[in-house]
């Protein structure tokens with residue numbers, strides 16, 4: 001690789017923030033202590049806990065994606081002036097394979113975002129229990145980047161570059177000097193959505209390597225989202241309505257951009273179709289499978305925002321926005337601050353063996 005090529009593989013985000021020491025080593029936050037203990041015993045090894053010798057058929061994996069895959073786009077073919085009107089079974093089969101690569105590639109990039117954001121939290125959070133826990137999450141995220149990159153390289157053959165919406169979100173989180181914004185952007189929003197998306201993929205796939213990989217990644221992600229909920233719940237109790245309103249606006253902005261990232265701009269470009277034409281048709285047709293998929297992505301975010309007091313703070317500003325985009329019905333679903341203990345598949349496998 002030449003120096004220019006090497007530089008092209010690097011993306012730097014400039015930020016000004018305080019690296020914070022605390023001299024208060026007293027263990028004072030029982031919920032974070034419990035989470036940290038769980039994280040230490042539920043570590044797994046991507047090299048030995050997954051069977052990388054398994055053969056993977058990318059076309060079969062793609063077919064199984066169902067509602068999370070091509071089904072939510074196929075209805076577009078019937079629309080007038082649809083850019084995919086000419087697509088037959090061959091093209092849709094290719095979309096399925098591309099979509100699978102695109103999804104897993106964005107997961108991989110998002111995981112690297114989580115790695116950087118959580119390393120940031122280690123530096124910026126002022127509580128010792130949170131620094132301890134965040135250090136375990138840094139290890140988890142390294143493992144997640146590792147497994148997605150390896151699956152893409154060894155089983156699917158290539159990777160997509162990062163989606164612009166996702167990149168913009170990660171850059172904004174990393175640029176912000178406020179420690180709670182790293183948590184809100186990453187643990188609550190990006191990881192909350194990832195947990196829901198992994199759950200949907202895990203439910204439909206029968207490919208054994210991907211299935212086990214997702215089960216294990218989800219066990220870790222549930223703790224990460226819980227880390228956000230348990231930390232911010234305490235901190236947000238002390239913020240003013242104006243400060244909470246800023247957080248609501250930030251969360252909503254991230255939510256809108258996360259929704260767009262699942263439109264897979266890069267995949268449509270690769271298929272030789274203008275992504276803007278796809279979005280216009282999507283708005284026009286609004287297929288039920290698409291609506292349902294997009295709503296389900298919010299099934300973790302909404303109850304967690306409620307638990308943080310963000311739905312109803314500042315005259316219920318965020319409640320109104322979530323009502324407008326049709327996701328408020330999830331508000332009373334289980335929040336991850338409680339749910340993470342039941343999602344530990346690594347511990348379950350160890351107890352069974």
Ligand SMILES: [Fe+2]
Pocket residue numbers: 111114140141144221
């Ligand atoms: Fe992760």
Ligand SMILES: [Fe+2]
Pocket residue numbers: 114141191220221224
């Ligand atoms: Fe995570």
